[in-house]
Amino acid sequence: MSENGEWRKLMQEKRLQYQLEIQSRKIENVLTKHDVAARVAGGFVQPRWIRFDLAGHVGSNLDRLRNMKQELLSALGAADGELSPHAGGWQLHIARTEEVPVSLFDLMALTTGIQPMSVMLGLDEHGRPLCWQLSPDNLPHILISGMENAGKTSLLRTVALSLALLHRQSQLQLMVIDGSTAGKFEAYTALEPLSYLPHMLSPVAYDADDYREMLDFLSGECLYRQEQQMTTPKIVVMIDEVVNLMRSGSENRQLVESLGLLLQRGPAVGIHLLLTTNNPESEQLNSTFRLNLPGRVVGKTRHEAQAAAAADLPATQAEYLLGQGDFLAVMDGAVTHFQAAYIGEYDLQLTLEALQRQRPQPLVAQQISLESLAIKAEKPAQNQVQAFSASASGIEFTS
Numbered sequence: 333m334s335e336n337g338e339w340r341k342l343m344q345e346k347r348l349q350y351q352l353e354i355q356s357r358k359i360e361n362v363l364t365k366h367d368v369a370a371r372v373a374g375g376f377v378q379p380r381w382i383r384f385d386l387a388g389h390v391g392s393n394l395d396r397l398r399n400m401k402q403e404l405l406s407a408l409g410a411a412d413g414e415l416s417p418h419a420g421g422w423q424l425h426i427a428r429t430e431e432v433p434v435s436l437f438d439l440m441a442l443t444t445g446i447q448p449m450s451v452m453l454g455l456d457e458h459g460r461p462l463c464w465q466l467s468p469d470n471l472p473h474i475l476i477s478g479m480e481n482a483g484k485t486s487l488l489r490t491v492a493l494s495l496a497l498l499h500r501q502s503q504l505q506l507m508v509i510d511g512s513t514a515g516k517f518e519a520y521t522a523l524e525p526l527s528y529l530p531h532m533l534s535p536v537a538y539d540a541d542d543y544r545e546m547l548d549f550l551s552g553e554c555l556y557r558q559e560q561q562m563t564t565p566k567i568v569v570m571i572d573e574v575v576n577l578m579r580s581g582s583e584n585r586q587l588v589e590s591l592g593l594l595l596q597r598g599p600a601v602g603i604h605l606l607l608t609t610n611n612p613e614s615e616q617l618n619s620t621f622r623l624n625l626p627g628r629v630v631g632k633t634r635h636e637a638q639a640a641a642a643a644d645l646p647a648t649q650a651e652y653l654l655g656q657g658d659f660l661a662v663m664d665g666a667v668t669h670f671q672a673a674y675i676g677e678y679d680l681q682l683t684l685e686a687l688q689r690q691r692p693q694p695l696v697a698q699q700i701s702l703e704s705l706a707i708k709a710e711k712p713a714q715n716q717v718q719a720f721s722a723s724a725s726g727i728e729f730t731s
Contacts, residue, residue, distance in 0.1 A: 348377065351678040358407045359384060359424065366400055373421070377428075384424040409677070433657070436490050436673040440497070448503070449566060451606075452494035453487070453629070453661060454672040462661060462670045464627060466568070471627045471663070472599035477612040477642035478631025478650075483657035484608040485512075485522050487629070487672045488570050491606060493683055494673075495568060496531045507550070508536045508570045509543055511577030523572060528684045533567070543577060547590035550603065554594060557601035566602045569594065574607040578616040588616075595624040613641035628662040631655065643667070 356372040363370050363386075370388030377383075404424060405413045413426035434455050443452070443461040451474070453462045464471055476484050488508075495504055510523050527535040537546050550569060557563065571577060578588055594603055607625070609617070612633075622644065632653040633639040639650035643662045650660055657672035675683070 352377070352382070354678060354681065355382075355408050356384065359386070359404060362400060362404050362407050368400075370421075381428055382426050384426075385418075385421060386424060387421045433671050434673045435679070436494060436675040437679060439673045440494065446498060448499070449604075450494075450498065451491050452673055453491075454657070454659070454670045456668050456670045462668060464661070464663070466566075466599075466604045468599035473595060473605040473607070473625050474627040474629060475612070475617075475625040475642075476606065476608040476629040476631070477610070477633070477638075478608075478653075478659075479610050479634055479655075481655050482610075482631025482653075483655065483659070483672055483674075484610070484631060485572055486657065486674055487659070488572055488606065488608060489522060489526065489680075490673045490675050492526050492529065492568075492570060493675050493680070496529050496687060497683065499531070499566075501531050502565060504531055504566045504568065505533050506531045506568055506570070507533050507546060509546060509572070509577065510536055510538050511543070511571060511573040511575075521572075523570075525680055525684060528688070530687055544587055547587055547594075550598075551590040551593050554597055554601055554603055557603075558597065563600075563602040566604070568604050568606065570606045572608050573610065575609045575611045575614045575616050592620050595621060613638055626663065630660045630662060632658065 352375070359372055360370075368388070370386045373385045373387035375382060375384045401413065401415050404415070405411070405426065408426055410426040413424060415424050416422060436452065439452055439455065439461055440446075442455075443463065446452075446463065447465050449466040450463045451466060453464065456462045464474070466472070466474075476487060478484050492506055492508065495506065506526070506529060508523055508526050510521055512521060521536075521538075523536050526532060534546065537543055550567070553567070574591075578591070591605075594605060598604065628643050630639065630642040630648065630650045630653075632655040633642055633650045635651055636647075639648050640646050642650060643660065645662060645665065645667065648660055648662070648667055653659070657674060659670055659672050661668040661670055
């Protein structure tokens with residue numbers, strides 16, 4: 333097996349182990365919430381389902397557990413499952429979610445020689461990794477277009493995670509604006525977990541006041557870097573549904589002017605924009621915007637005219653794409669069909685935890701309690717990771 337293949341296998345096992353740990357905790361949280369004295373004692377994994385063995389005092393709790401079935405499935409994000417008594421305890425079977433067509437982790441394992449500021453996109457129709465390198469001259473900014481459920485927001489999340497995994501905080505910083513609600517109310521979307529990336533300069537912005545403050549800061553940073561001839565650290569700004577954002581700021585020309593400044597002057601000082609929209613033919617995206625967005629990623633569109641506006645090319649047939657990460661990459665007149673890489677919730681949590689552990693800790697003078705140190709020294713370590721053993725039929729784990 334190749335080095336990449338071995339790494340991919342190890343990562344799949346680690347990801348599955350992590351997923352089972354998190355799912356076990358979620359099950360026990362629901363049990364504790366309903367005062368059921370039980371715990372996850374082990375289980376078994378097969379391609380289509382996972383079995384969790386629950387140990388504890390069954391007694392009159394079985395009916396309560398059956399009543400909690402839907403809550404357990406909801407906590408696990410499972411569409412289907414069954415709870416049944418077995419050998420003095422009971423078992424919870426849940427259907428496994430289908431594997432995504434292209435996992436970000438698998439894509440990175442397949443890609444060699446990744447250059448700085450590379451944006452991991454997915455696999456092309458020939459099964460080859462597709463990534464673009466942001467640069468002032470060739471690819472200053474990217475516009476991702478497509479109707480609802482095309483996969484635009486998921487791709488933004490994938491790109492953010494890939495950039496964070498490939499760069500240190502001293503090399504790259506991120507800012508994320510979610511304009512999907514047009515600043516009308518506070519929202520927490522699929523982009524919210526990005527707030528926990530150590531590379532983030534600020535939490536994901538949802539409010540119109542936060543939009544303006546963030547863009548004002550970036551405009552000032554852009555002008556300051558020009559004066560000081562600075563280009564590092566690189567800053568990648570991701571704006572979901574940029575047309576909504578511009579509409580919400582129609583009474584504040586400064587917001588639109590700030591975006592125009594960043595589009596034209598940002599790349600030369602290390603600031604790049606990744607924008608998404610479900611309305612690429614909007615008049616808000618004027619000639620200044622279109623001229624400075626040479627990289628186009630196009631998902632499923634409503635009709636041919638919208639596809640042409642999204643790709644800045646005719647006859648791409650983007651209106652016939654399938655959605656859910658089925659995209660076209662358009663650069664310098666060349667069109668590449670690809671399936672976008674995806675990072676699921678468990679892989680996302682695993683990545684965030686790993687990046688937070690690697691984050692340098694500030695040195696802060698604190699008063700040390702000798703008593704607390706003695707208690708910690710006497711406390712035995714808790715082994716929270718269950719043992720796994722691979723087999724032909726699946727992965728078996730025991731406590």
